[in-house]
Structure formats: structure tokens, C-alpha cells
Amino acid sequence: MKVVLGVSGGIAAYKACELLRLFTESGHEVRVVPTRDALRFVGEPTWAALSGNPVTTDVWDDVHEVPHVRIGQRADLVVVAPATADVLAKAAHGLAGDLLTNTLLTARCPVVFAPAMHTEMWQHPATRANVSTLRERGSVVIDPAVGRLTGADSGPGRLPDPAEIFQICLRVLAGRPRDLAGRHVVVSAGGTREAIDPVRYLGNRSSGLQGYALARTAVARGARVTLVAANVSLPDPAGADVVRVESAAELREAVLTAATAADVVVMAAAVADFRPAARHDSKIKKSDGEPDPIHLVKNPDILAELGERRHAGGPKPEVIVGFAAETDDVLANGQAKLARKGCDLLVVNQVGPHLAFGTPDNAATVLVAGGEPVEIPRGPKDDVADAVWDQVANLLRHPRTPADT
Structure with missing residues (x-):
């Protein structure tokens, strides 16, 4: 694949070297188009x-090759990293004062x-x-990360x-649709x-890889x-707003708060x-006799609560x-859970030694309320995720009515 890496004039330009290395080492042909300030x-x-x-x-270099047109025309992907406020503004308004902005105007491939x-x-x-x-217009604009910026400043604006x-x-590049836009x-x-x-x-063995x-x-x-x-303990996915929690109670509060303005909730x-x-305030010491039993109580069922709130008109x-x-x-267990929880889709997978938890791949079956199960063959977890979003996007296009469930 032919990739154009645009680099604009921000301090994070040095991080684009790592992005370039990742592209070239995976076999992509990369043409770097920096702005003058990036240099x-x-x-x-x-x-x-x-x-x-x-x-x-400069558009005037190698004029016989018409680079201000050809580079964008031949690209399979254009990615601008870092993209400054100046470049975003020029791209949004169709300005073309240098080779990078000309490339953005002529590209008919996906742009990130x-x-x-x-x-x-x-x-x-x-x-x-501008964003x-x-x-x-169909471009993917990744929200910046939150963290340390130039100097002592911190906040949203850091390159992921x-x-x-x-x-x-x-x-x-894999050609996935932008069917979740907006x-x-x-x-x-x-x-x-x-x-x-x-x-x-x-606790449990979940690594968070699938989520x-x-x-x-x-x-x-x-x-x-x-x-x-x-x-x-994973790097934040680029473009995601990450809320960190520890317990089920904290997760419930964060999910229910975010769900009030959400189109889709996926409880992975x-x-x-x-x-x-009861939680002991100090470390429980080992004694010579048998330890005291730990009494357990049920945690709230967050998935069922989401379904109940929706059913109640919340x-x-x-x-x-x-x-x-x-x-x-x-x-069988999955079908029973689907009926009990009141969700639209239930992704079920078998767990055990070298299955699901902590592995780079997964396989699953998507159970659909009122519909036929959809098998997802074993593959990378990103592929499994895309298969799940395919089913979600289908429901967003064709909402189910109470009679369907």
C-alpha cells in the first residue's frame, strides 16, 4: 500500500518518526510530505x-512529475501526524499553499x-x-490524548x-466502513x-484486549x-476518552453516566x-488456625440495569x-443470559486455558434478540471487534421494535 505521511509543524513531529517506522516495517511504501515548519x-x-x-x-520541486497532484492521486492512505490547528484549518477550507495541502486536496483515498x-x-x-x-466530509480525525504538553502544561492536545x-x-486501510460516524x-x-x-x-483474568x-x-x-x-495495563486507544475505574461499583457509575448521551453501549x-x-481497613494477618470466611454479597448487574432503564423509558x-x-x-447459557439481560446483542465466547483471556485472538458467537446467531471465526481481536460493530451498525440502520424481540 502507498501511504503519504504528512507532518506539520508541532513539537510532536519527532513522534512521527516512530509512525513512519511502523509503516515501513510492515511493508508499506511511505512518502513523507512535511510542511516547512515541520522541518x-x-x-x-x-x-x-x-x-x-x-x-x-514545495510544489515547485520536480515539477515535471507534477507532485502536487500525483502524490495524492496515487496514495492508498494519507495520514497527517501531528496535525496542527493551522493544517486542520487549511484542510477544512480547501487552502493549498504547499505540497501537503495540495496533496490533501487531490487525495481520493481515506484521510486520517x-x-x-x-x-x-x-x-x-x-x-x-474545522474538525x-x-x-x-469523511475524514477520520482522531481526538488527541490527555497528558503533558509543551512545558508544564497538561490537558487534551497530546499526540496519541x-x-x-x-x-x-x-x-x-482495511476498508472498514465509517458507519459509526456521528x-x-x-x-x-x-x-x-x-x-x-x-x-x-x-478479581478475574480479563486483560482488556478485546474491549x-x-x-x-x-x-x-x-x-x-x-x-x-x-x-x-495497555496504551490508551488513539482517539478514545478513557475513564479508569477499579471496582464494579465504580464501573457502574461511569457506564451509566456515559450511557445517558450514548447511541451504543458495549459491556465487554x-x-x-x-x-x-465488608472491606478490612488493615491487612488481614495469617493466624495459626483456619482463616475466617469471607462473606460475599452480589454486585449490581450493570447490563441488566441498562436494559431496565431503557424499558422504563429512561x-x-x-x-x-x-x-x-x-x-x-x-x-445455551448465552441464550438464557440474552433473554434475562434485555440487551440487543450478546457476544458469547468460550474461555479456558489459552482461550479468550489475555490472548491476541478470539472467536465468538453473536446472539441477536429475535434473530439468528452470527458466528465469528477465530482471528485477531480487532477483526472480532469489527464483526461485532457490523452487527451493531446493522441494528442502527434497521432499529428493532418491541415486536421483534
Whole structure:
């Protein structure tokens, strides 16, 4: 695939070197098109050496090859990282004063922007309007990460991790539809922990990989994503707003709050069914006799509560998706859970040694309320996530009525 990497003049330009390496090492042919200001941060020899292709900022260089037209025409993907407020504005308004903006005007392939700027610039109404315009035209504009910026400043505006930008670009290159554009989706991921004392907890084996894949692929398909992450040690998916929680109670509060403004809620997290009735304030010491039993109480059923709130006329996500990890009688247990929870889709998969938890791949069956099961063959978790979003998108296009369920 032919990839154009546009680099604009921000301090995060040096991070684009890592993005370039990821593209070239995966076999893509990359042409770097920096702005003049970008070369103040990373010089032309670096881009040329890393890409193996000539680098220029000027439409007047190599005029006989008509680069201001040909580069965009021949590209399979254009990604601009970092994308400054200036480049976003020029792209939104069709200005073409250098090779990069000319390339953006001539490209008929997918375009991905990874903005990076100070918080005030990102939140300015002009930038928000430009981002909205670009998204309406079909571009993928990844929301920046929250973190340390230039100097002592912190806030939204940081360039997402290059590896996560790369993953978004791979999904776009794979030709996935932008059928979630304009939608707000909430995804839960990871596994909750229920404290016994300050040292110990009840937990589970969920790594969060499948939930993070769902968040990443939703961004690539155009959605605004809120990711509620329970005890996950993974890089934040580029473009997702990440809310970190620990216990089932914290996850419930975060999901229900985000769900009030969501079109879709996907409960991929492994939520503890029980918690200790009492939490010890200090570490429980080992004694010579048998330990005291730990009394458990039920945790709230978040998935069922989402369904009940919708049925009662409360906040209404159009689509509610549950996950069920089963060790035996997978489909039978899944069908019973689908009927009990009041969700639209239930993704069921078998768990066990080297299955589902902590693995890079997965296989699942999507149970549809009032419909036929859909098998998802074993494959990378990003592919499984896309298959789930295919079913969600279908329900968004063709909403079910109470008579269908």
C-alpha cells in the first residue's frame, strides 16, 4: 500500500518518526510530505533516510512529475501526524499553499488526521468547527490524548501513541466502513477488582484486549468513543476518552453516566458478580488456625440495569451489547443470559486455558434478540471487534421494535 505521511509543524513531529517506522516495517511504501515548519523540528535527511523516498515541501520541486497532484492521486492512505490547528484549518477550507495541502486536496483515498496542539487551541470554537467539517466530509480525525504538553502544561492536545495511530490506520486501510460516524459509543473493558483489604482483592483474568480492540475499531469507523477501563495495563486507544475505574461499583457509575448521551453501549468488561460484604481497613494477618470466611454479597448487574432503564423509558442507548464468557454449554447459557439481560446483542465466547483471556485472538458467537446467531471465526481481536460493530451498525440502520424481540 502507498501511504503519504504528512507532518506539520508541532513539537510532536519527532513522534512521527516512530509512525513512519511502523509503516515501513510492515511493508508499506511511505512518502513523507512535511510542511516547512515541520522541518524546523525534524530535518529532511531524517525523513528521506527512514522512508527511502525523496522529501520536499514545495510544489515547485520536480515539477515535471507534477507532485502536487500525483502524490495524492496515487496514495492508498494519507495520514497527517501531528496535525496542527493551522493544517486542520487549511484542510477544512480547501487552502493549498504547499505540497501537503495540495496533496490533501487531490487525495481520493481515506484521510486520517492525528491532531496535536495546546488545549486552548484544540478547544477553540474555530478548531472544533474545522474538525466537524473534516469529519462530515469523511475524514477520520482522531481526538488527541490527555497528558503533558509543551512545558508544564497538561490537558487534551497530546499526540496519541504512534503505535495506536498506526492501528487506527490499519483498520482504515482495511476498508472498514465509517458507519459509526456521528455516533457516541461507550465500551467497557478489563476486569473489576473487589477489595478484601488494602492488599488483597477478588478479581478475574480479563486483560482488556478485546474491549480495547472494540474501542480502537470504533474510532476507525468514525465514532466518538468513551472507554471505561477497569484495571487495564495497555496504551490508551488513539482517539478514545478513557475513564479508569477499579471496582464494579465504580464501573457502574461511569457506564451509566456515559450511557445517558450514548447511541451504543458495549459491556465487554468482566464485571465481578460478587464482592466482600465488608472491606478490612488493615491487612488481614495469617493466624495459626483456619482463616475466617469471607462473606460475599452480589454486585449490581450493570447490563441488566441498562436494559431496565431503557424499558422504563429512561436514557435510551439505541443498541446495548453484552458479553458472556462461558466454560461449558456456551450457547445455551448465552441464550438464557440474552433473554434475562434485555440487551440487543450478546457476544458469547468460550474461555479456558489459552482461550479468550489475555490472548491476541478470539472467536465468538453473536446472539441477536429475535434473530439468528452470527458466528465469528477465530482471528485477531480487532477483526472480532469489527464483526461485532457490523452487527451493531446493522441494528442502527434497521432499529428493532418491541415486536421483534
